Amino acid sequence: MQTTNYKVINGPEGYLPPAAASMGVVLPDEGEALFEGKIMLKEEVMKKIAVKLLEAKNPTFFPGPLVLWAWNEKAIEKAKAVKELAEIVGAKIIPMPDYRPKYPMINPEEEINPNHPNLTIWHNKIDVCVFVGVHCHYANLALKIIRGGTNCYTIALCGNYGHEDAMISLRDIYAEEVRSLTDVVKSMKKGGK
């Protein structure tokens, strides 16, 4: 049972913010999702994602290797669904093609890297971002750094169990769930609630 009062909200939180899991934030069970450190029903959280994306000045999707590469049919289907969602939102797409630290420096207009994600966010003035298809370890690594040093609002669409370090996180996200989220965004754009 979750008992923490720790809130996972946009920063900058400080020099070295803690991992939310170490502050007592626990991952959701099936059918649930995380909103700013609290467990809620998935459907409610999908609406919150839609609001955040539609209200954002510069929403940006960060697709990782699991959807960037056509390594199986499910990945291809999910990638198409993510692209459609980004287009409906009117969001930019900046890929995270791999996880190697980029030296001497990254080109922040072309890519984001989990080891220094703040550089891409600062450079592009991204206020809301969506992680999708990023291996969980690297997503958590980046989400903590973003919370520490930027004011970007983070959303993680996870194929496994979700991410405590994102402000909003859905779990078990495959193509079908991405399309459901797209439907929520479409409905909200038309003025639905």
Added chain:
Amino acid sequence: MAVKTTSQSIVEPEHLFFKAEREKQFITGSEAVKEAIKRANVDMAISYPITPQSESMHLVGDLYAQGYVKDYYRGENELGVMSAVAGASMGGVRVFTATGGQGSLRAFEMFPTWAGARLPVVCAFFCRGLNSPLTIQPDTIEIGLMLDTGMIILHAETAQDLYDMILKAFIIAEEPDVHLPIAVFADGFFVTHTREIVEIAPEDIKLPPYNPYKSPVPVMDMETPPVRQMRDPFVMKSNFISYATHASWQQEVRAAAERARKHINRYLGGLIETENEDADILFMTSGTAASQARAAIIELEKEGIKVGLVKIKSLRPFPTEDIRRIAKNKKAIIVPEFNITGWLAREIKAVVEDNSKVIGAPRVFGGMTMPVELLLDEIKKHL
């Protein structure tokens, strides 16, 4: 590769752990390891036999010959074995090994490396003394040295625990939100070389295979993208970003251990086990010291003295909240240990509100047994 194949059926972990009818066998702890690995669908086992774990890894070698383990070899030393284990795990297979005592220390560099690389290795450790002059006798001092490696650490009391913890460790370690190495400790000789009744699942069933595609880090598959596997070091650049990344990485490893709580609760029934939890005086301990505490509780009951027991099964993650809650309003917490340093008493003192009531005694070490009389004497000092 093993030439023989077996006709085991793959079953859900819950079936193997909880539903399958179990058979009672009178076996040693080492044989319990063999029975666990037989049902664990292990791809690879690598061994450097050292007493007291030598029998268990010999027996795992027999399993390879019988076709239950797909690949097996003996490494050149413990560091070599643990490094090879890392390579196998990075390659996306389920891997098992065991060590103990000086072997653990010789391989020590690899344990934080496994954790940092998010490798779900399962390793059994059979504790023995460490210091010169050489001893091969039981002593749990090495557990204290392992606590901050980032590994999940379980401590078995009995051969039954050892069998169950090893099998369940694979499933807990491989959960994508955890994906950390698990050390299953047992007290050398007391558990490994003595016989007891162990209830085991049928030998014609086994766990589902490891699915590396659920891993939180890419595996080393150079044929199928995404191919990048290296956990690239940050040391080639000395700047704030590199340091912050490494810090975030370390936090994530600790966070993964926190997430294991849910799975340990599900598969092991909690991080602790209690007996007479409402008594004013409690033993709080782990491993075979818990067995000695149980024997003391029976003796004390004959004298009309009620004493409880908290057996700590998971040392990492540590059952901080459980211990804090149970210790509240108790008169004394007695922490018997098989080591000179009293690392468990230190751990408990660090989380109990009024830690003056935590008594780090009795302690025996160097292979000594812990007579029940020592425990009775300690309790009677605090009545």
